[in-house]
Amino acid sequence: MLPLKGIRILDLTRVLAGPHCTATLADLGADVIKIERPVTGDDSRGWGPPFDDRGESAYYLSTNRNKLSCTADLADASDRALLTSLIASADAVVDNFLPGTLERRGITPAQLLHANPALVWCTITGFGLDSTRAGYDFVVQAESGWMSINGEPDGAPMRAGVAFVDVITGKDAAIQLLAALVGTRAQLTAGASVPAEDRRVSVALYHSAVGALVNVAQNTLVTGRDAARWGNAHANLVPYQLFDAADRPLVIAVGNDPQFAALVRALELPPLGDPRYATNAGRLAHRDLVVDTIAARVATASAATWIAALNAAGVPCGIVRGVREALRDVDASPQSGVAPQAPGTVRRDPPRLGEHSALVRAHGWEAFRHA
Numbered sequence: 001m002l003p004l005k006g007i008r009i010l011d012l013t014r015v016l017a018g019p020h021c022t023a024t025l026a027d028l029g030a031d032v033i034k035i036e037r038p039v040t041g042d043d044s045r046g047w048g049p050p051f052d053d054r055g056e057s058a059y060y061l062s063t064n065r066n067k068l069s070c071t072a073d074l075a076d077a078s079d080r081a082l083l084t085s086l087i088a089s090a091d092a093v094v095d096n097f098l099p100g101t102l103e104r105r106g107i108t109p110a111q112l113l114h115a116n117p118a119l120v121w122c123t124i125t126g127f128g129l130d131s132t133r134a135g136y137d138f139v140v141q142a143e144s145g146w147m148s149i150n151g152e153p154d155g156a157p158m159r160a161g162v163a164f165v166d167v168i169t170g171k172d173a174a175i176q177l178l179a180a181l182v183g184t185r186a187q188l189t190a191g192a193s194v195p196a197e198d199r200r201v202s203v204a205l206y207h208s209a210v211g212a213l214v215n216v217a218q219n220t221l222v223t224g225r226d227a228a229r230w231g232n233a234h235a236n237l238v239p240y241q242l243f244d245a246a247d248r249p250l251v252i253a254v255g256n257d258p259q260f261a262a263l264v265r266a267l268e269l270p271p272l273g274d275p276r277y278a279t280n281a282g283r284l285a286h287r288d289l290v291v292d293t294i295a296a297r298v299a300t301a302s303a304a305t306w307i308a309a310l311n312a313a314g315v316p317c318g319i320v321r322g323v324r325e326a327l328r329d330v331d332a333s334p335q336s337g338v339a340p341q342a343p344g345t346v347r348r349d350p351p352r353l354g355e356h357s358a359l360v361r362a363h364g365w366e367a368f369r370h371a
Helices: 018-029 075-090 108-114 137-143 164-189 205-213 214-223 257-267 280-285 287-298 303-313 323-327 357-371
Strands: 008-012 031-036 067-071 094-095 120-125 200-204 240-244 249-251 317-319
Touching: 008 018, 008 075, 018 031, 018 067, 018 094, 018 120, 018 164, 031 164, 031 357, 067 357, 075 108, 075 120, 075 357, 094 164, 108 120, 108 164, 120 164, 137 164, 137 205, 164 200, 200 205, 205 214, 240 287, 249 287, 249 303, 257 280, 257 287, 257 303, 280 287, 303 317
Parallel strands: 008 031, 008 094, 031 067, 094 120, 120 200
Antiparallel strands: 240 249, 249 317
């Protein structure tokens, strides 16, 4: 059985962070009803090309599988009544509206949480519940310090090629929501009530992004110095970077001193067996010499030759592959994206806009039995 089978989640989100959160929960078995504005729906439906043969954007398809889609206009009283009815028997709501937006349209989370003592509500924001700034991944990558550490040392700040802030925030939201659900159910099972304010959780793209700096942030906290750009090298480890073989690039990621000793043997580089380079601190002190010596050796043979030798020696390494190459190793579909890891499953393709509106309006949460 899927671990979240029977859990009902109303999805009032759009674009990426929120839909990624609810898709993660849907993969694990939750019943997720995606509420979309009429006519245009989720913003990401128009974020193309590419579009598939149904006219759905690849962006939208990447993170909306396993859901039902129902259109609703928050300015319409009957549609607000529909949402209120769904929330009354939901286990969780996820939204990413700007603060006050739902309240101005007659959907008040505080009141709905009081009315449903088992309900959990997760709000995703850009910069916190007190900020009215719209949260977009690119802006947050800039302001959170990410871009300042991405790119070549002498180049311009660079964003990540994927909207990682949205993805990380979506996962943070799923964790927060699941923790709140588990805690609430444990309290209710024990006969205790849970205050509405304790069942209202929130995550902010900015906080998730700064938190995801992890060791880079800690380097700055410990030293008091701002982080630098290292390109494809590592601030704390040597060698841990890109190298060019005779035919294509590869990465070598030495994480400890025994691995470096194995690297020296695999590459047949006796000079790097000098005790000065035996520890990572020593290699950091002689970064240029160590890296240049390895680079000159790696350039003499093909990437496949070095990958075979390094793998045999237990040295972490890998070729630089394109996305098409990487997708060959996983279960992936043009309709539903990269399949989740077990126990998650893909059970439904991403829905067309309003595909299940009639079913949801007629049957509420029981629409899943008929879809």
